[in-house]
Amino acid sequence: MFSWCVKRPIPEIRGVTTMSQRIHVSKDGKTFGPYTEAEVRQKIATGELTEDDFFYAEDSKSWLTLNEFSVGAESNFDQGSPLPQDLTTTLLQTDATNINFANAQVVSVDFKNKTHQTDKAMVDLTSTSPEPVPQNTADEEWFVLKWDNRYGPFTYFEMLKMLQEKSVFEFDFVWTKGMQTWQRVAEVAVFASNYIRKLQGDDKGDKKDEIFFRRRHLRTSFNGSIIVHDNRKIWKGESFEISEGGAGVVMFNSMALPGQTLYIHFKAGDNVPAFNAVCEVVSKQYVKDLKDPNAPVRYGIKFLKISDGAQRSIAGFVETAA
The missing domain is CATH 2.40.10.220 (predicted glycosyltransferase like domains)
Incomplete structure (x- = not known):
């Protein structure tokens, strides 16, 4: 007669009241199930499921770690989002290029000759020299490159407003006269947080109030x-x-x-x-x-x-x- 040695105790899964309860498991980025409580207990006991996995009980409508799932922490959860209908195949993303810029124009770029054509100048894009801070920031015309779409020109204050409104992000590319290549917003000195904070503190009158709007919610x-x-x-x-x-x-x-x-x-x-x-x-x-x-x-x-x-x-x- 053989006796089986279980490496770890089988945890009690509280809050699951019926053997027909459907339980989903996320392991290594993939989702499996649904399983019954008995099936989940067996997989935990054999080590097939571990502390690195996540569990979803339809009663709790929450993803839980193994320890939380075992001690019934789900009973204290605020009821929230339901399990998506197709957890394994659907990826919710929006088309990040579909952004509505007010009065925007598409600016042509000749990638073959590595030049950027504007109505002001033809600029060579092959240089990798450090980008200077424009001397007259407020008077500069700025262009935005988002994926394969190019927009502009915008004033500096319009750029700040679009950053505030989250229609331009710090990983997008920008260019203005005097720059030798497209640069990430995060890498341009006049869009750095400390520079903008200094600008916020300066007396800019109505222009400042128009751009730096007050947050709706306290944080x-x-x-x-x-x-x-x-x-x-x-x-x-x-x-x-x-x-x-x-x-x-x-x-x-x-x-x-x-x-x-x-x-x-x-x-x-x-x-x-x-x-x-x-x-x-x-x-x-x-x-x-x-x-x-x-x-x-x-x-x-x-x-x-x-x-x-x-x-x-x-x-x-x-x-x-x-």
Whole structure:
């Protein structure tokens, strides 16, 4: 007679009340299931499922880690976004090139001869010399390169407004007279955050008020863990600030794009209960020479769908912290 040795105890999966409960599993970026509770318990016992995997019980409507799933943490979750209909094949992304620039013109570029034609000058794009700061920033005409689409000209203040409105991002390319090549917004000195903060503090009258609009929601620091999925795979992250309208997060995924829809589970912290939210990526930090798809990157996200209870908790927390 043989006796079987189980390497780890079979955890009790609380909060799952019926053997017909459907449980989905995300492992190594792929989603499997649905399984019954008994099937999940067996896979955990044999080591087929580990602490690195995520579990989705349809009762909780949340992605959980193994430890959370085992101790029934899902019973404390704010009910949030449902499981997407096709978790394994659908990727929610918007066409990032479909951006409406007011009064924009497409500027022709001759890539064969590596020249950029404007009504002002023909500029050689082969140079890699450092970019100077324009002497008369407010008077310069700026052009924007987004993927294969080129827009402009814009004034410097129009550029700042588009950055504020998230229609231009710091990883987009820009060019103005005096620059020898297209540069990322993040690499141009006059678009650096410290330069813009100095400009904000200067007395620019109505022009300053027109560009630097007041934020709709107060923000405050909020440090906690998050679980993110995009209808195809799941990854981890951390939040660093929050408001009623959205949050600042660091995600271990460098491939997300502004305009993309994500489902995010925020774990409880700082007197804010755990909650789920459907979110839109509205900004992304530019990191030079980034090649690792799992590298941590800062994103700004906007809440598209969040429960009233979670929003009230966030509002109370932000008001108290302020």
